[in-house]
Structure formats: structure tokens, C-alpha cells
Amino acid sequence: MQPEPEYLIGKHQKNLYLAAYSVLQNPADAQDAVQMTFIKYLQQNTDFEDEEHVRKWLFRTVFNQAKDIRRSLFRRRSVPIDAIAEPPAAMESQADRDLFEAVSALPAKERSVLQLYYYENYSTREIAELLSLSEAAVRKRLSRARNLLREKLKGDWENEPE
Numbered sequence: 001m002q003p004e005p006e007y008l009i010g011k012h013q014k015n016l017y018l019a020a021y022s023v024l025q026n027p028a029d030a031q032d033a034v035q036m037t038f039i040k041y042l043q044q045n046t047d048f049e050d051e052e053h054v055r056k057w058l059f060r061t062v063f064n065q066a067k068d069i070r071r072s073l074f075r076r077r078s079v080p081i082d083a084i085a086e087p088p089a090a091m092e093s094q095a096d097r098d099l100f101e102a103v104s105a106l107p108a109k110e111r112s113v114l115q116l117y118y119y120e121n122y123s124t125r126e127i128a129e130l131l132s133l134s135e136a137a138v139r140k141r142l143s144r145a146r147n148l149l150r151e152k153l154k155g156d157w158e159n160e161p162e
Contacts, residue, residue, distance in 0.1 A: 015119065063130065
């Protein structure tokens with residue numbers, strides 16, 4: 001089984017972009033990672049078992065592309081993203097943008113597992129496979145990310161009217 005690229009782009013492009021953005025924190029680099037993922041899809045001759053197998057392959061590939069971009073010499077000589085980062089256009093409400101900013105402030109390792117767990121609904125076992133980690137490492141990163149978010153957003157929650 002090898003679904004048409006147009007179908008996959010329409011179905012997965014936004015989520016792949018958000019996954020790449022969670023690693024790179026740069027819209028242009030995230031778009032590059034997604035484009036390279038679809039180019040690799042077109043170049044490979046893998047016969048996938050089902051659509052979920054394709055989806056996992058796409059996410060594993062986009063994370064690998066994002067890591068490669070992050071490690072590149074050009075990127076290391078760039079301006080720090082904190083100086084120019086804005087939420088992607090997919091964030092519609094203020095609450096989404098606030099949460100996005102809090103998640104963006106997390107270390108890249110924690111951002112990646114949060115993206116896959118909460119937005120892509122992958123299990124810890126599936127995340128471990130995608131990121132080549134142990135399940136314990138994934139659970140630890142999720143726990144650490146939740147604690148960091150709780151502390152970061154604590155002031156916002158305490159100021160909420162009851």
C-alpha cells in the first residue's frame with residue numbers, strides 16, 4: 001500500500017508541521033522538514049502495511065529531518081529563535097497561543113513528546129519507537145514537561161476567577 005502524496009499532504013501536513021515546529025521553533029525550518037519528508041516519501045519504494053504505518057513513517061521521518069536541520073552548521077550560525085518566534089498560523093484562540101508559548105519555552109526533548117502524545121495521540125510505546133527511546137525515557141520526559149508547564153502556567157491558573 002502506498003497512498004497518493006496529495007492525499008497524505010492534505011491529511012498530515014499541518015500535524016507534521018507542528019511536530020517539526022516543536023523541535024525547530026522556526027516556521028521556515030519546520031516547512032523545510034515537512035517538504036523533505038514528503039520528498040523522501042516520493043523517493044522510497046516501501047510497501048506500507050496500512051495507513052497507520054504510513055503515518056508513523058511520516059512522523060519518524062519529519063522528526064529525523066528536524067533533528068538534522070537543528071544540527072546543521074547553517075542553523076548554528078543563525079539568530080536565536082527566541083528573538084523572532086511567533087506561534088504558527090494554525091493557533092486560532094488566545095488560549096491556544098498562550099499554551100503554545102508555554103510549550104515553546106520547554107526544552108526540545110519535552111516539546112517533542114508533548115506534541116506526539118497530546119496532539120497526535122500516540123501512546124508512550126509508539127513515541128518510544130518513533131524517537132528511538134525507551135518507554136521509560138518517554139514517560140520521564142512527559143512527566144518533566146507536565147511539571148514544567150504546571151509551574152509556568154501556575155500563575156495564570158491562580159488568577160482565574162472561580
